[in-house]
Amino acid sequence: MKVAATGLLVLMAALFAVTRALEPRYPWLGFVKAFAEAAMVGGLADWFAVTALFRHPLGLPIPHTAIIPRNKDRIGEALANFIRENFLTPSVVARRMRNIDVAGAAGRFLQTPAGEGTRIRAGASRLIADVFESLDDERLGGIVKGAVATRLRKMEVSPLLGHALASAINEDRHVPMLEAAIRWMARALDANEPLIREMVHKKANWVLKLAGLDEKLADAIVDGLRKLTVEMSTDPAHPVRIKVEEALAQLANDLQTRPETRERVETLKEQLLDNRSVSLWLDALWQKGREAIIRAARNPDAVLAGKLGEVMRSMGGTLESDPRIRTAINQFARRAVVGMSASYGSSIVKLVSETIRSWDAGTVTTRLESAVGRDLQYIRINGTIVGGLVGVAIHALDTL
Structure with a gap:
């Protein structure tokens, strides 16, 4: 996807060069040149934006770039807080456990044939x-x-x-x-x-x-x-x-x-x-x-x-x-898990934040960039195409 996004940018640059040379002979190529020119700007702008999230573009220490490596500790703390507030809160755990039939699963396991x-x-x-x-x-x-x-x-x-x-x-x-x-x-x-x-x-x-x-x-x-x-x-x-x-x-x-x-x-x-x-x-x-x-x-x-x-x-x-026994066991399991989340939730959250804090900037960058994956390059491709369309629209208005 990186090759595709970069190749599209190079293609727009080549198209701009060709149409710029041929525009005096074929005036209608002005629309194509405007598309290629604006597509280059859009593609470069989105390349800069995507790169600035994870590293310094071209290795230059431009302000407000390499955002994720510089803020990995704050991101780890925010992620830990997100986990605590949305996953390890007793009320959330209790609501999730209501949909889990622990007694039914135990019953099916106990009825499993001996050979399995x-x-x-x-x-x-x-x-x-x-x-x-x-x-x-x-x-x-x-x-x-x-x-x-x-x-x-x-x-x-x-x-x-x-x-x-x-x-x-x-x-x-x-x-x-x-x-x-x-x-x-x-x-x-x-x-x-x-x-x-x-x-x-x-x-x-x-x-x-x-x-x-x-x-x-x-x-x-x-x-x-x-x-x-x-x-x-x-x-x-x-x-x-x-x-x-x-x-x-x-x-x-x-x-x-x-x-x-x-x-x-x-x-x-x-x-x-x-x-x-x-x-x-x-x-x-x-x-x-x-x-x-x-x-x-x-x-x-x-x-x-x-x-x-x-x-x-x-x-x-x-x-x-037996619905009464299932209800009693599921209620006990729910209370046990909720109690564990209340007692050990902060330790789990602390483990997440400290683990991310212990990673070096390169590890954080690689893992997050891999997690987002192809969509980052689609941002560049979409920026190139949208930029080109905007360039054609502006050139049309200028011509009219």
Whole structure:
């Protein structure tokens, strides 16, 4: 394209020379000469403009030329800001993630037949199995359990629990648990009705027993409790239910802000970690996890073709077909990616600006000129043609 643009400019120069020599004999060649003359001016002007973007024309230090090399740091900063404002803003990322079906993609992957992707799966599986088998089981298990216990001891779980509970309440995710608790209360009431009646009978005095009022009192208590559970399950605005929700909200706040509550939770955590049963549970969990990892890594196709494979494929089918699960997983993925963009977006932007700043002027010039490509030379060609047409128009007006 450079050869074509330069060749067109040379052609206009040759045409100008020929028409200038022949114009006295053929006056109509004045229009052709005017076209060639103006085309040379347009072509040279656009050559100068295109060249001035990337370097000094003819190597001359003309002011306001070599614009991109001189301003590469500012361009890098502007590009980084453009990326941050148009790609790494949490709102932009969230809007983009709404159109990405992470759960559906995971479901399709889980349903992929075991034979597909065998080389990648086999290589990764051998590496994982060799690493886990080469490490000392007792020491590795002790390290894992110690790391988990140390991490839990250093972590203040009370604010996390409070924040999780508050988030669940704010998003109404506590409602299913509350309704499940109400249903459990109803079942417990039905299962323990004889016990309640026996307690009422034992606590009633002899006058009530003589008049047979203890049975009526037991009936009233059982019916009242049963009515209470039914009303709580059907009426979201039931006073008792509202009181429970207020208590949960207060607990979430206390877990985050009240020192006494936080201290009690930390004490309970330490007691659980010091309990031998918890240590034995961690031992069993580690052994089962290690054996499962090695078994699956040694023969991933057989594992995926067996019960685990059925479970994985079933899980994949559920991910694709269940709208509630897909919505929940996609929402989680969206929040995770948005959180990553909010946390690490500035680092990515800084990487872009610092990378461009570290390039030398020649690298910036070459890469940008290559990125724009043929269009730069089309600017020169178009300038030559448009300049020629303008020259013909001016010559026509001058002649008239």
